[in-house]
Amino acid sequence: MSAIDGLPPLREVIARHDLRAKKQLGQNFLLDLNLTAKIARAAGDLTGCDVIEVGPGPGGLTRGLLAEGARHVLAIEKDARALPALAEIATAYPGRLEVIHGDALEIDPLAHLTPPIRIVANLPYNVGTELLIRWLTPAAWPPFWQSLTLMFQKEVAERIVAQPGGKAYGRLAVLAQWRTEARIVMTLPPEAFVPAPKVHSAVVHLTALPGPRYPADPAVLNRVVAAGFNQRRKMLRASLKGLHPEIEALLIQAGIAPTARAEEIGLEQFCALARGLAAAPR
Ligand code: SAM
DSSP states (O other), X not given: OOOTTSOOOHHHHHHHTTOOOOGGGXXXXXXXXXXXXHHXXXXXXXTTOEEEEEOOXXXXXXXXXXXXXXXXXXXXXSOGGGHHHHHHHHHHSTTTEEEEESOTTTOOGGGGOOSSEEEEEEOOHHHHHHHHHHHHSOSSSSOSOXXXXXXXXXXXXXXXXXXXXXXXXXXXXXXXHHHEEEEEEEXXXXXXXXXXXXXXXXXXXXXXXXXXXXXXXXXXXXXXXXXXXXXXXXXXXXXXXXXXXXXHHHHHHTTOOTTOOGGGOOHHHHHHHHHHHHHSOX
């Protein structure tokens, strides 16, 4: 079956450009263009948006983004072998696809884009988590992007959207949910990828809130959450002891039982504690 964009099927593209997946680049490709179109739709209405795609590889998701109407796609790819395949896509969508060859961890794509900007990526898990944390912790809020639509290992996706009370709830959940609305919008079995990874995957869609859910200084909140979850089995009066000599009183003032553990504490209480700490004389 020929694709709606008139380009060849992805299996053919991969064979022609000898794009055999390399493990060290975390390459697990999506070859089903119906699926990549569905992921592109999960990113929201792309018409009138510039989209940053990180790790386009042979371009399945890139084709989905363009077919779903993205105004402009800026694709950052580390593997030079993918560039000829991406150039063919750029020719099929004149003026709408720009490809940068490089490491997404080292490139600032902003110079190339006009808001509104959405970010979409199917990346190796470690690169994806590092970029997510950077995108969630800019110097100022709101950030330059409107939404992030990112593929993760399912277990990592569950940590991003986790609620208090379970093992999945930790720093990543607090960081993500403090300033975004985060949802799992799709789960994918290993067979959706070539080659198939060992684990299930999930797409998380994060929409930037105009401001944080509850006021707090980001650095203080980060300190509280890091200390609390680094020793998540300990009671907070012990795990947070190093933050302030009067930590028990500050916990009580924030409405938190000093005997509680970090994984029982919701965002609102963490923020109240961060405010109390910031205001407390030492
Ligand atoms: N988006 C394609 C798809 O869905 O079929 C490819 C996904 S594959 C999981 C990850 C892609 O990210 C590969 O093309 C790989 O070369 C690229 N990649 C890995 N590390 C990268 C980095 N640091 N910067 C940019 N691209 C990277």
